[in-house]
Amino acid sequence: MAATMTEFQPETEAELAGLIREAGAQGGGFAIRGGGTRAGLAAEGAARLSTVGLSGISLYEPGALTLVVRAGTPLAEVEAALASEGQVLPFEPWDARALTGRTGTPTIGGVVATNASGPRRIQAGACRDSMIGIRFVDGTGAVVKNGGRVMKNVTGLDLVKLLAGSHGTLGVITEVAFKLLPGPAATASVVFDGLSAEEAVGAMTAALGTPFQVSAAAHLPAGAGEASATLLRLEGLAGSVAYRSGELARALRRFGMARVVEGPGDWPAIRDAARLGGSDGAVWRISAKPTDGARVAARLGPAEVMLDWGGGLIWALAPEDFDLRAALGGVPGHATLVRAGAEARARWGVFHPEPPPVAAIAAGLRARFDPKGVLNPGLMAPHDPVPA
Amino acid sequence: MQMPDPDPAILARKEAIVAKLKSILPEDAVISDPAEVKVYECDALTAYRCPPLAVVLPASTEEVAAVLRLCHGEHVPVVPRGSGTSLAGGALPTADCVVLGVARLTAVLETDYENRFIRLQTGRTNLSVTGAVEDEDFFYAPDPSSQLACAIAGNIGMNSGGAHCLKYGVTTNNLLGVTMVLMDGTVVELGGAHLDAAGYDLLGVICGSEGQLGVVTEAVLRILRKPEGARPVLMGFGSNEVAGACVRDIIKAGVLPVAIEFMDRPCIRACEDFAHAGYPDVEALLIVEVEGSEAEIAEQLAKITEIARSHDPLELRESRSAAESALIWKGRKAAFGAMGQINDYICLDGTIPVSALPEVLRRIGEMTAGYGLGVANVFHAGDGNMHPLILYNANAPGELEKAEALGADILTLCVEVGGCLTGEHGVGVEKRDLMAVQYAPEDIEAQLRVKDVFDPDWLLNPAKVFPLESSKARRAA
Numbered sequence: 001m002a003a004t005m006t007e008f009q010p011e012t013e014a015e016l017a018g019l020i021r022e023a024g025a026q027g028g029g030f031a032i033r034g035g036g037t038r039a040g041l042a043a044e045g046a047a048r049l050s051t052v053g054l055s056g057i058s059l060y061e062p063g064a065l066t067l068v069v070r071a072g073t074p075l076a077e078v079e080a081a082l083a084s085e086g087q088v089l090p091f092e093p094w095d096a097r098a099l100t101g102r103t104g105t106p107t108i109g110g111v112v113a114t115n116a117s118g119p120r121r122i123q124a125g126a127c128r129d130s131m132i133g134i135r136f137v138d139g140t141g142a143v144v145k146n147g148g149r150v151m152k153n154v155t156g157l158d159l160v161k162l163l164a165g166s167h168g169t170l171g172v173i174t175e176v177a178f179k180l181l182p183g184p185a186a187t188a189s190v191v192f193d194g195l196s197a198e199e200a201v202g203a204m205t206a207a208l209g210t211p212f213q214v215s216a217a218a219h220l221p222a223g224a225g226e227a228s229a230t231l232l233r234l235e236g237l238a239g240s241v242a243y244r245s246g247e248l249a250r251a252l253r254r255f256g257m258a259r260v261v262e263g264p265g266d267w268p269a270i271r272d273a274a275r276l277g278g279s280d281g282a283v284w285r286i287s288a289k290p291t292d293g294a295r296v297a298a299r300l301g302p303a304e305v306m307l308d309w310g311g312g313l314i315w316a317l318a319p320e321d322f323d324l325r326a327a328l329g330g331v332p333g334h335a336t337l338v339r340a341g342a343e344a345r346a347r348w349g350v351f352h353p354e355p356p357p358v359a360a361i362a363a364g365l366r367a368r369f370d371p372k373g374v375l376n377p378g379l380m381a382p383h384d385p386v387p388a
Numbered sequence: 389m390q391m392p393d394p395d396p397a398i399l400a401r402k403e404a405i406v407a408k409l410k411s412i413l414p415e416d417a418v419i420s421d422p423a424e425v426k427v428y429e430c431d432a433l434t435a436y437r438c439p440p441l442a443v444v445l446p447a448s449t450e451e452v453a454a455v456l457r458l459c460h461g462e463h464v465p466v467v468p469r470g471s472g473t474s475l476a477g478g479a480l481p482t483a484d485c486v487v488l489g490v491a492r493l494t495a496v497l498e499t500d501y502e503n504r505f506i507r508l509q510t511g512r513t514n515l516s517v518t519g520a521v522e523d524e525d526f527f528y529a530p531d532p533s534s535q536l537a538c539a540i541a542g543n544i545g546m547n548s549g550g551a552h553c554l555k556y557g558v559t560t561n562n563l564l565g566v567t568m569v570l571m572d573g574t575v576v577e578l579g580g581a582h583l584d585a586a587g588y589d590l591l592g593v594i595c596g597s598e599g600q601l602g603v604v605t606e607a608v609l610r611i612l613r614k615p616e617g618a619r620p621v622l623m624g625f626g627s628n629e630v631a632g633a634c635v636r637d638i639i640k641a642g643v644l645p646v647a648i649e650f651m652d653r654p655c656i657r658a659c660e661d662f663a664h665a666g667y668p669d670v671e672a673l674l675i676v677e678v679e680g681s682e683a684e685i686a687e688q689l690a691k692i693t694e695i696a697r698s699h700d701p702l703e704l705r706e707s708r709s710a711a712e713s714a715l716i717w718k719g720r721k722a723a724f725g726a727m728g729q730i731n732d733y734i735c736l737d738g739t740i741p742v743s744a745l746p747e748v749l750r751r752i753g754e755m756t757a758g759y760g761l762g763v764a765n766v767f768h769a770g771d772g773n774m775h776p777l778i779l780y781n782a783n784a785p786g787e788l789e790k791a792e793a794l795g796a797d798i799l800t801l802c803v804e805v806g807g808c809l810t811g812e813h814g815v816g817v818e819k820r821d822l823m824a825v826q827y828a829p830e831d832i833e834a835q836l837r838v839k840d841v842f843d844p845d846w847l848l849n850p851a852k853v854f855p856l857e858s859s860k861a862r863r864a865a
Contacts, residue, residue, distance in 0.1 A: 161593060209613055
């Protein structure tokens with residue numbers, strides 16, 4: 001086992017389980033991390049436990065669209081292996097470094113623990129939808145597996161989804177199985193310039209209601225010297241993409257004349273909300289009903305916003321003292337504080353408060369999977385906003 | 389099939405319990421006459437039957453909550469039931485239970501084409517969901533074979549799939565939100581028109597939980613715009629191995645069909661005799677369907693048929709009309725009915741890695757011969773979800789037991805090659821005791837803990853999913 005400072009890097013599941021059992025016995029706790037690029041979402045103050053020592057692809061069967069990979073494997077390594085067979089992770093994971101300014105190496109375990117899904121989420125599902133199996137070590141040190149490596153599996157309760165997005169609070173994920181997609185042979189974007197947020201949501205809604213299989217729909221408001229852009233992405237075989245981009249532009253003629261941009265375009269930057277990086281303030285990620293997207297954006301006053309998921313995902317860069325959840329004013333959905341200083345995190349809480357019966361279930365699950373509070377103590381716990 | 393002994397104290401209190409149920413529900417929503425409750429004694433796994441204490445048919449979330457609160461207070465087990473089409477015995481009653489049927493919860497509450505969802509009560513049938521939105525050219529993607537009859541409540545309980553989930557996913561990938569009643573009567577709302585959970589993905593745990601965690605009364609389902617068109621191609625091959633290799637190569641080639649269905653010779657023959665679909669006389673048959681505009685379909689099918697040709701098909705028939713498409717699907721869709729006409733059968737539901745297909749088919753053949761029984765194979769090949777139909781004679785003493793033993797051997801084989809016991813039918817009582825083949829004690833313990841949180845008294849859908857031995861202490865507590 002390698003330990004740097006107070007960071008533990010177990011290299012086997014058994015070693016990891018031993019560390020957790022020991023910490024439980026001694027009343028200790030761990031801040032669980034992968035590459036540390038989503039640090040704003042991690043626990044603080046505890047000794048670090050990193051999964052980077054649990055690395056490598058365990059199984060890759062392109063003919064079955066199946067990948068099994070250990071949690072600490074760099075995301076880039078996973079994507080390179082898939083690219084060599086022309087395949088992709090369906091959910092297009094976003095890279096937090098552009099926002100957080102961190103320089104670490106994102107791991108697949110970190111992607112899974114945060115259920116980090118990008119623009120293709122609206123067509124291909126979230127990270128959790130691509131996950132078909134998982135191994136993890138719970139807070140008692142028990143090694144648990146759930147699901148498997150096949151695409152359809154309803155054997156017993158689905159703990160794969162429970163662990164996805166659980167931010168390391170129910171178990172330390174050690175291995176994940178994914179179902180994959182063939183990568184697109186061709187990509188094009190139908191782009192409208194100069195639409196207002198409201199018009200953009202209208203255009204995106206109309207696009208997603210066509211049979212043309214729009215794989216991503218985002219709106220970037222006007223910036224310094226630049227008009228706003230509303231982008232609708234099409235992916236697939238070359239002939240099909242050409243056909244659908246033409247048809248889509250025609251079907252949306254009432255929103256103006258569209259440009260068709262061939263190739264991957266700006267989607268990686270949209271995926272990572274890169275335009276909100278590099279400046280001060282709190283970054284929020286809000287999930288709402290798509291047609292509420294423009295209304296939400298309008299309520300966020302001082303915030304700079306961009307829309308993804310057809311309007312259903314609102315990224316907002318706001319002053320750290322801006323009470324964004326209050327500004328939402330009861331619009332159904334939730335807001336996660338993705339990047340902020342310690343003070344803003346303590347004041348607003350990273351995760352959206354849950355209604356009491358749901359919070360009770362969540363607390364019950366946590367008490368059973370981590371009875372001694374070893375895993376990411378304090379993270380995802382019910383939060384009482386601290387008055388300013 | 390071992391089931392726990394009914395609680396004599398509950399049986400003795402039947403009159404009082406029924407009277408209390410009648411005090412909180414309309415008169416006709418409570419069934420307790422022994423002849424009438426017999427209708428609910430089994431689901432589609434008809435080999436096992438047990439009339440319940442009583443049946444209730446609430447018509448609202450509030451009525452469901454009232455029933456559960458009452459049963460919780462009286463410590464009476466509750467077995468939730470959709471349309472009773474479970475092939476795994478997921479709705480099999482116990483003698484001391486109240487069956488809670490959702491048949492009266494059939495309203496569509498909200499249809500939102502802009503945001504592409506429908507909110508409805510869960511007693512609605514699967515097919516009627518698409519029926520409610522097809523005038524606007526939308527559809528609900530999961531399409532289990534029983535879709536004419538099965539309820540959304542049961543689809544959520546079992547995380548049902550269907551032939552088209554290769555492209556569109558199964559129920560859990562199309563479920564946006566639920567209203568669920570816990571055993572103590574608490575009503576919980578999860579998800580909605582927005583995507584992804586704020587905290588833990590409880591929606592993901594509830595979907596496929598087989599009525600162990602609560603009763604889902606309302607659901608928000610994702611609806612999709614219909615594709616411009618769809619067309620199947622039928623391919624016949626000289627061996628299962630070659631057909632399996634063709635499936636693998638199609639998937640690898642980067643085209644993702646909406647469905648890849650596989651039938652072996654016994655199944656082809658039975659379907660052909662029954663449905664006269666014009667299937668060729670071959671060892672293995674694939675139906676591959678793609679979607680899109682005319683030009684897109686042509687582009688995809690050109691790629692797929694080129695791959696098929698490299699495997700020397702004995703038959704390669706691209707549909708040229710709606711009538712030809714219907715004919716290609718006709719035999720496949722009639723498969724279960726066709727088999728039922730010539731034999732009694734048990735329908736299995738294991739999933740295997742696609743790469744193991746030829747080996748698994750060969751070994752199933754060997755095992756079947758060893759038992760002196762017959763097996764016909766029909767399944768969703770693109771995702772490895774197999775449905776071997778074990779043919780037996782229910783009137784011959786001992787044949788059911790022999791067929792069940794063969795079924796257990798086949799499912800064990802599925803797990804051995806890296807697959808699982810059930811791809812879309814669920815565990816129910818049928819595969820409950822096989823769970824230990826797939827999962828170690830710690831794996832099952834983790835699942836029991838989730839059950840503890842939602843249903844601490846272990847009153848919901850007793851003796852299902854988990855091996856009896858593993859849940860014994862909890863059920864006795």
